[in-house]
Amino acid sequence: MITILDIAKMANVSRTTVSRVLNNSGYVSEEVRERVMKVIKETGYVPSQQAKSLRTKETKVIGVILPRISTETASKIVAGIDEVLSSEGYQILLATTNLQVEKEIEYLRLLVNRQVDGIIFVATNILPEVVKEIKQIKIPLIVVGQNMPEASSVYNDDYHAAKFLTEMFIHKGKKQIAYIGVSETDYAVGVERKRGYLDTLAEYEIEAQEKWIEIGSFETESGYQCMKKMIKNNETLPEAVFAATDRIAIGVMSFLKEKNIHIPEMISIASIGASDISQYVTPQLTTIDYENEKAGKAAAKLLLKNIKGETTKIEKIILSYRLREGNSI
Known part of the structure; x- marks a missing residue:
């Protein structure tokens, strides 16, 4: 040797x-x-x-913590991260938490002990115990998907994306606009998207009605059940449904088709996510594209700046979005 x-x-x-x-x-x-x-x-x-x-004093290894490894969003973020880091000679070490806060803390500690050069944390919610743990970490760390005041963050403009979609419905003559979202434990998806929806209705002097608002989970089945409940509890249909995610929208569409409620003739649908499957449902779903691979690239580049000592301050990167028009409106 x-x-x-x-x-x-x-x-x-x-x-x-x-x-x-x-x-x-x-x-x-x-x-x-x-x-x-x-x-x-x-x-x-x-x-x-x-x-x-x-x-x-470098390992050339970066830890990446994901809420779930199997989602399309996660895979695109990781692809962006890997493209940037591999070109700089880094390897990535993946950890998945299955949405468990205990696992988030466990992996944060584990990666620090493994002496990785930095951490990219793809977050779904920001709980106090996680914030406390992150504040104690001395190596470079970037949060993706949520705006954490205590750390450099790369996140989507959920509020304005939601306003954009709601306003689009209004400009097409819709006033009875329903919203199906997720729990507020996920600040970006649960709080900011709903806030964008409500604020836009208020700006156009359209009353937000509780009968047109349902909160479920991220699963397709949740979209199906929320739409089922909304139809069951009301004698009339909303004119449009803003689903917080593509999966929810596809569940909504499944229920409406089952009941022979035609899209978009009888009800319009739009969502956020631009998942691959949204292009292949019928009608094709109108959705907001966040281009998640760009989020991964931006996070990796910001992490490298921290590792190289080019910046020490907390930085925020808000990503742009674009509409991908289908035939659901």
């Missing part, structure tokens, strides 16, 4: 010089650098990552 000392002897230089060439640190003349690199290439020498880590 070739060692750094063997490389030094073959190149007729000191071990320190080889180390400087490998780490691109300290002065080494171009002639000596070329001589060392020639030996490295000829021998196929690969430096020990463990030894390199001890010298540079």
Whole structure:
């Protein structure tokens, strides 16, 4: 097995010089650098990552904490993260919490103990015990998906996206606009999207009616059941439904089709998420695209800035959105 000392002897230089060439640190003349690199290439020498880590105090590993590994949103965020970090020689270590706060805290501690160079935390809700844990972490950390005041965050403009969709319904002559959302424990999806909906109705002097508001979960079945409850409890249909997520919207559409309520002739549907499946339901769903891969890239780039010491302040990146028009309105 070739060692750094063997490389030094073959190149007729000191071990320190080889180390400087490998780490691109300290002065080494171009002639000596070329001589060392020639030996490295000829021998196929690969430096020990463990030894390199001890010298540079870097592991070249980034921890990524996800609420769920199986969702389309998570996979796109991870794809963006990996594209940026792999180009800089980093590997990612994935951990999934299954929406359990105890797991979030456990993995935050575990990754710190594993001495990763930084953490990207894809959050669904921000509970006090998690905030307390994050405030104690000394390595660079970026939160994705929620705006956490205590940490640098990359998040979507949920409030204005919700306003945009609600206003779009209004401009198309809809006034009886229903909303099906999720629990307020998820601030971005549960609070900000509902707030955007309610504020827009108020701006257009349209009364928000409790009969047209249902709160469920992220599952498709929840959209189905919420729509079923809304229809059962009211003699008339709303003119439109704003679903907080694509999954909810698809559940809504499933129930309406079952009851032979035609979309969009009898009721319009729109949502947020731009999931792949939203393009293949009939009618094709009108939805807001957050381009989640961009969120992953933005988070990774901001983390690298922190790791390299280019910034030490808390930064906020609010991502843009775009409408992907289908045939559901």
